[in-house]
Amino acid sequence: MGAPNPKKLGAESSATRAVLVDAAEQLIREEGYAAVTARRVAQKAGMKFQLIYYYFNSLDDLFLEVFQRGADQHLERMTQALASDEPLQALWALSSEPNDTRFILEFMVMANHHEVIRKAIGAFAERLRDLQAAAIARHAETLGLKPKIPPAATSFLLSSISRSLLLESALGVTSGHQEVQALIHSALKSLDEGR
Amino acid sequence: MGAPNPKKLGAESSATRAVLVDAAEQLIREEGYAAVTARRVAQKAGMKFQLIYYYFNSLDDLFLEVFQRGADQHLERMTQALASDEPLQALWALSSEPNDTRFILEFMVMANHHEVIRKAIGAFAERLRDLQAAAIARHAETLGLKPKIPPAATSFLLSSISRSLLLESALGVTSGHQEVQALIHSALKSLDEGR
Amino acid sequence: MGAPNPKKLGAESSATRAVLVDAAEQLIREEGYAAVTARRVAQKAGMKFQLIYYYFNSLDDLFLEVFQRGADQHLERMTQALASDEPLQALWALSSEPNDTRFILEFMVMANHHEVIRKAIGAFAERLRDLQAAAIARHAETLGLKPKIPPAATSFLLSSISRSLLLESALGVTSGHQEVQALIHSALKSLDEGR
Amino acid sequence: MGAPNPKKLGAESSATRAVLVDAAEQLIREEGYAAVTARRVAQKAGMKFQLIYYYFNSLDDLFLEVFQRGADQHLERMTQALASDEPLQALWALSSEPNDTRFILEFMVMANHHEVIRKAIGAFAERLRDLQAAAIARHAETLGLKPKIPPAATSFLLSSISRSLLLESALGVTSGHQEVQALIHSALKSLDEGR
DNA sequence: AATGAATGAGATTTCATTCAT
DNA sequence: CATGAATGAAATCTCATTCAT
Numbered sequence: 001m002g003a004p005n006p007k008k009l010g011a012e013s014s015a016t017r018a019v020l021v022d023a024a025e026q027l028i029r030e031e032g033y034a035a036v037t038a039r040r041v042a043q044k045a046g047m048k049f050q051l052i053y054y055y056f057n058s059l060d061d062l063f064l065e066v067f068q069r070g071a072d073q074h075l076e077r078m079t080q081a082l083a084s085d086e087p088l089q090a091l092w093a094l095s096s097e098p099n100d101t102r103f104i105l106e107f108m109v110m111a112n113h114h115e116v117i118r119k120a121i122g123a124f125a126e127r128l129r130d131l132q133a134a135a136i137a138r139h140a141e142t143l144g145l146k147p148k149i150p151p152a153a154t155s156f157l158l159s160s161i162s163r164s165l166l167l168e169s170a171l172g173v174t175s176g177h178q179e180v181q182a183l184i185h186s187a188l189k190s191l192d193e194g195r
Numbered sequence: 196m197g198a199p200n201p202k203k204l205g206a207e208s209s210a211t212r213a214v215l216v217d218a219a220e221q222l223i224r225e226e227g228y229a230a231v232t233a234r235r236v237a238q239k240a241g242m243k244f245q246l247i248y249y250y251f252n253s254l255d256d257l258f259l260e261v262f263q264r265g266a267d268q269h270l271e272r273m274t275q276a277l278a279s280d281e282p283l284q285a286l287w288a289l290s291s292e293p294n295d296t297r298f299i300l301e302f303m304v305m306a307n308h309h310e311v312i313r314k315a316i317g318a319f320a321e322r323l324r325d326l327q328a329a330a331i332a333r334h335a336e337t338l339g340l341k342p343k344i345p346p347a348a349t350s351f352l353l354s355s356i357s358r359s360l361l362l363e364s365a366l367g368v369t370s371g372h373q374e375v376q377a378l379i380h381s382a383l384k385s386l387d388e389g390r
Numbered sequence: 391m392g393a394p395n396p397k398k399l400g401a402e403s404s405a406t407r408a409v410l411v412d413a414a415e416q417l418i419r420e421e422g423y424a425a426v427t428a429r430r431v432a433q434k435a436g437m438k439f440q441l442i443y444y445y446f447n448s449l450d451d452l453f454l455e456v457f458q459r460g461a462d463q464h465l466e467r468m469t470q471a472l473a474s475d476e477p478l479q480a481l482w483a484l485s486s487e488p489n490d491t492r493f494i495l496e497f498m499v500m501a502n503h504h505e506v507i508r509k510a511i512g513a514f515a516e517r518l519r520d521l522q523a524a525a526i527a528r529h530a531e532t533l534g535l536k537p538k539i540p541p542a543a544t545s546f547l548l549s550s551i552s553r554s555l556l557l558e559s560a561l562g563v564t565s566g567h568q569e570v571q572a573l574i575h576s577a578l579k580s581l582d583e584g585r
Numbered sequence: 586m587g588a589p590n591p592k593k594l595g596a597e598s599s600a601t602r603a604v605l606v607d608a609a610e611q612l613i614r615e616e617g618y619a620a621v622t623a624r625r626v627a628q629k630a631g632m633k634f635q636l637i638y639y640y641f642n643s644l645d646d647l648f649l650e651v652f653q654r655g656a657d658q659h660l661e662r663m664t665q666a667l668a669s670d671e672p673l674q675a676l677w678a679l680s681s682e683p684n685d686t687r688f689i690l691e692f693m694v695m696a697n698h699h700e701v702i703r704k705a706i707g708a709f710a711e712r713l714r715d716l717q718a719a720a721i722a723r724h725a726e727t728l729g730l731k732p733k734i735p736p737a738a739t740s741f742l743l744s745s746i747s748r749s750l751l752l753e754s755a756l757g758v759t760s761g762h763q764e765v766q767a768l769i770h771s772a773l774k775s776l777d778e779g780r
Numbered sequence: 781a782a783t784g785a786a787t788g789a790g791a792t793t794t795c796a797t798t799c800a801t
Numbered sequence: 802c803a804t805g806a807a808t809g810a811a812a813t814c815t816c817a818t819t820c821a822t
Contacts, residue, residue, distance in 0.1 A: 016781085032307055034229060037816060048783055053345065053818070111366055112227040117298045122366040129370045152371030153378060160359035168351075171317040173305055175324045176347030183348060206805065232791065243808060248793065401784065402777045404776030422697040424619060427812065437756060438787060443814060499694045501756055502617055512756040528656055542761030550749035551742065558741075561707040565714045573738060601802085622795060633804055638797065 017055045019045050024066045031104055034061070039058045064116055067107050067181040071124040074100055078128065082135035088158075091132060092184060095162035102166060129155050143194035158184075205250035212250045215238050221260045228258070228305045255311050262289035262302050262312065266319045269295050273323065281387040283353075286327060287379060290357035290361050297361060338389035353379075358378055400445035407445045409435050415456045419493055423453070423500045450506055457497050457507065461514045464490050468518065473527035475584040478548075481522060482574060485552035492556060519545050535582035548574075602640045606629050610651045614688055618648070618695045649701055651694050656709040659685055663713065667720035671777040673743075675718060677769060680747035687751060714740050728779035743769075 008045070023045035027036050038059055042049035056062045073126040077100075081090035095101065104121075130156035140147050161184065165177055205212050218240035222231050233254060237244035251257040272295075276285035290296060298318075306313040327350035335342050342349070357380065361373055400407050413435035417426050432439035446452040465539060469492075471480035478487035480578050485491060494511075501508040537544070551574065555567055597739065608630035612621050623644055627634035641647045662685075666675035689706075696703040717740035725732050732739070746769065750762055 009345040014781090034308065038818085039816075050783055050818095051781090054782065059817070105304075108362060108366065109227075115231060118366060122368050125363060125366060126370060129368070133371065150371070150374040151379065153374035156363075156371035156375050157356065157358070160355045163359060164351070164355035167303055168320060171279035171303065171313060171320055173317055173320040173324065175321060176328070176345070176351035179345040180351050183344065204805080209806080211806080234790075245793090245808065246806085249805095251805070252793095254792070383783090393681065399784080404785080422694075424698060428814085429811075440787065440814090443783085444786070447814095449813070498752055498756065499690075503619065508756060512758055515753060515756055515758040516760060519758065523761070530797080537740070539768065540764040543764035545762035546749070546753075546765050549748070550745045554741070554745035554748060557693060558710060561710055563704060563707050563710040563714065565711060566718065566735070566741035569735040569738035570741050573734065599802095623797085624795075635797095635804055636802090639803070644796070 014055065015061055016047070016051065018053060020047070020055060020062065021065055021069060024062055025070065025103075028066065028106055029099070033106050036063070060114060063110065063114065064120060067117065067120055067124075070100075070103055071120070074104070075124070075127060075131065078131060082132065086188075087135050088154075088188045088192050089138050090174055091135075091155075092158055092162065093159055096165070098166055101163060102170075105163065105167065129159075132158075139192075145191075145194060147191075204252075205246075209250065211242070211246065215242070215247060215250060215257065216260055216264060220255055220265065220298075223261065223301055224294070228301050231258070258305070258309070259311055259315060261295075262315055262319075265295075265298055266315070269299070270319075270322065270326065273326060277327065282330050282334050282385075283349075283387050286330070286350075287353055287357065287383055290353055291360070291364045293361055296357060297365075300358060300362065323354075329380065334387075340386075340389060343388075391404065399447075400441075404445065406437070406441065407548060407571075410437070410442060410445060410452065411455055411459060413491075414452055415460065417469070418456065418496055419489070423496050426453070431470045450504060453504070454506055454510060457510055460493055461510070464494070465517065465521065467515070468521060472522065472548075476578075477525050477529050477581050478544075481525075482552065482578055484550055485548055486555070488556055491552060492560075495553060505549075512554075519549075522548075526577075537581075599640065601632070601636065605632070605640060605647065606650055606654060609647050609687075610655060613651065613686070613691055618691050621648070622658055645699060645701055648695065648699070649705060652702065652709075654702060655685075656705070659689070660709070660712060660716065663716060671773075672720050672724050673773040673777050675738075676720075676740075677743055677747065677773055680743055681750070683751055686748060687755075690748065690752065694717065714744075717743075717765055724777075730776075730779060732776075 008155060020041060024036055024041045027044055036059070038049040038052045041062070042052060052059070052062060053078070056065070078091070078094060081094045084090040107117060107121050111121050129152060133151040136147075136151040136154050140151070149157075161180065165180070168174065168177070215236060219231055219236045222236060222239055231254070233244045233247045236249060236257070247254070247257060252262065273286070273289060276282070276289045279285040302312060302316045303320075306316050324347060328346040331346040331349050332341075335346070344352075356375065360375070363369065363372070410431060414426055414431045414485045417431060417434055418460060426449070428439045431452070432442060434565070442449070442452060446455065461473070468481070468484060471484045473565040497511045498515075501511050519542060526537075526541040526544050539547075551570065555570070558564065558567070580582040605626060609621055609626045612626060612629055621644070623634040623637045627637060637647060641650070663676070663679060666669070666672070666679045669675040685700070692702060696706050714737060718736040721732075721736040721739050723746065725736070734742075745750050746765065750765065753762070
């Protein structure tokens with residue numbers, strides 16, 4: 001029996017549903033999650049706000065769907081990046097993309113108050129780490145290297161650093177940034193070239 | 196002394212005022228800035244919510260005061276840490292303190308949508324960076340070292356990494372953390388001992 | 391029909407909406423515009439105050455709708471009055487009607503601090519003046535008269551005087567009123583009869 | 586015994602008291618009576634708002650004092666104007682002064698909701714009317730004229746018209762105004778010159 | 781598949797006023 | 802004389818959500 005859907009909802013495949021998710025995503029990107037309300041999403045989508053409750057059980061559900069879709073896309077992109085000839089540099093480039101990174105950060109913050117989101121983003125972060133670590137290990141093996149830094153640590157470091165560069169830039173703080181960028185670039189180049 | 200401050204009501208030195216700032220700080224630490232409303236702060240402080248407007252004119256003012264007080268304390272503590280015999284390890288220990296770091300992170304996020312906060316935390320971050328970079332440079336000189344990594348970059352890296360360790364831990368993500376901790380510890384030890 | 395009005399919620403045709411407009415109008419007539427708050431309107435209508443924001447988005451919108459409805463009715467009545475055999479006397483009778491005149495005066499005052507209302511009542515006053523001036527001119531022509539006083543001035547004078555009679559009466563001041571009424575009556579009679 | 590002062594208040598002659606009345610008057614002139622609150626008056630005066638309650642029993646008392654002072658000054662000015670060689674033209678000039686007229690209008694509106702103000706402004710209006718009517722009668726007698734329009738009516742008409750010219754101008758409505766101005770000017774000139 | 785109607789809860793903010801000092 | 806402290810009341814407005822149609 002399990003837990004049956006307590007409410008009849010709009011079909012998963014509806015075009016309208018997608019429009020709502022799009023609108024919510026845009027809003028999060030532009031103004032942060034705190035700016036997302038049923039009314040504002042609907043307004044952006046050019047629809048009535050009640051539609052949100054028709055398609056989603058609650059605003060949280062909508063958030064979750066926005067996140068899930070974005071996370072899937074990001075994992076996809078990351079997978080492709082890691083498959084390139086210079087996986088570390090590709091990883092860095094993608095991690096430095098302000099768009100995606102700010103988006104993910106927004107959910108990290110939201111997680112504080114949304115149990116459901118916390119689980120989802122936790123799972124996502126873990127998968128991302130594993131994905132990256134595996135690729136880094138694979139790459140090292142290909143080149144016949146025994147890296148001093150464990151793959152998972154490398155993954156963590158690159159994520160941390162790109163995230164912070166972005167976070168600080170948004171605050172207008174940039175002291176030390178150039179030096180770090182230079183360090184990272186040369187390190188990654190060496191690694192990708194097997195030296 | 197002539198015309199008083201046009202709007203400021205409660206005295207700076209009031210005990211009540213301090214109680215309110217305490218309550219707000221606690222709330223931010225426990226539930227994040229988004230949970231702070233005049234009503235909730237007052238409730239926590241066991242007071243009427245209007246008192247907040249009596250003492251602060253606006254919620255933003257309260258936020259700012261909470262931040263400023265915490266920032267000052269942190270700078271103070273950091274200054275002391277950097278004055279120790281092993282400044283880098285002390286820096287790291289303080290930066291890894293969940294209390295302070297989560298607190299600062301909360302404001303970094305808040306800054307996205309609060310102009311006033313952005314300026315304040317930007318200024319704070321810059322001061323912190325300069326403070327640390329100067330101490331790191333000083334320490335290197337004392338030991339007669341020429342570090343490969345510029346001081347400001349070292350400061351940035353340590354901040355980024357501690358911040359991310361904390362952020363991810365809150366999400367239940369810890370893969371790669373131990374390895375990073377180990378790396379950092381050994382690196383800092385070497386640096387502090389001049390090797 | 392595609393994207394609905396981004397914010398408008400309640401339908402234009404709702405009965406509830408009309409009840410709210412009625413209540414607001416009554417309140418303005420009885421106690422003046424300054425007495426109109428969402429709570430009081432709702433109370434008078436026997437409804438929850440949030441309904442006002444459901445139907446009107448803002449109190450100003452409600453004010454505007456009350457005004458517009460009243461203005462339209464007044465213009466209608468004025469048009470009919472001016473079509474009578476004795477247009478000037480009919481104009482005066484209508485302008486002396488305390489109900490309408492006090493109502494309009496209330497908005498004139500409100501206009502001082504409400505940009506939106508200012509525009510609306512400005513437009514209305516202009517239309518009213520033009521309507522009256524045209525009728526007065528027409529009437530003069532019909533009677534083959536060449537009036538010493540320009541039609542627009544006549545319209546202005548009658549409006550001013552009726553307005554002030556009312557305003558002063560409300561203050562309990564009536565000295566000179568009877569004499570003015572007598573003057574106006576005889577003047578209008580002459581004009582209407584073509585002497 | 587009568588009704589003794591229920592509260593000890595600041596002296597009538599205090600300079601501080603006058604500063605507060607000044608500030609309130611300025612505020613009414615600039616932003617209308619609805620903008621007058623204890624806080625704003627005090628702010629404008631560069632004082633603490635509690636002082637208002639120290640010097641006046643309530644805000645209404647302050648309003649009343651502002652009005653009384655302004656009314657007395659206006660009566661004074663009017664008396665002087667009426668003593669001139671061309672009393673009617675002087676009367677008109679003073680009545681057309683936007684400053685004073687808007688100020689008085691503001692109180693006429695306030696009267697709707699303030700019993701005390703209503704009585705005060707009623708009494709003032711009556712005195713003003715009597716003053717003007719007497720002067721007009723005197724002037725007619727001096728010139729040996731028997732005016733068709735009773736003096737009180739003349740006073741009423743001039744007040745009404747000047748008031749309305751101002752009220753409409755504020756709304757951006759001016760149609761018919763020039764013609765009226767011209768009429769009034771020529772009529773008053775004739776009267777003043779005894780033709 | 782969609783939407784008009786409604787509402788309880790709560791947000792920030794402002795006020796007039798009192799009182800003790 | 803003057804002012805810090807406090808508060809009850811009310812203002813406008815927004816939200817998430819439900820329900821009947």
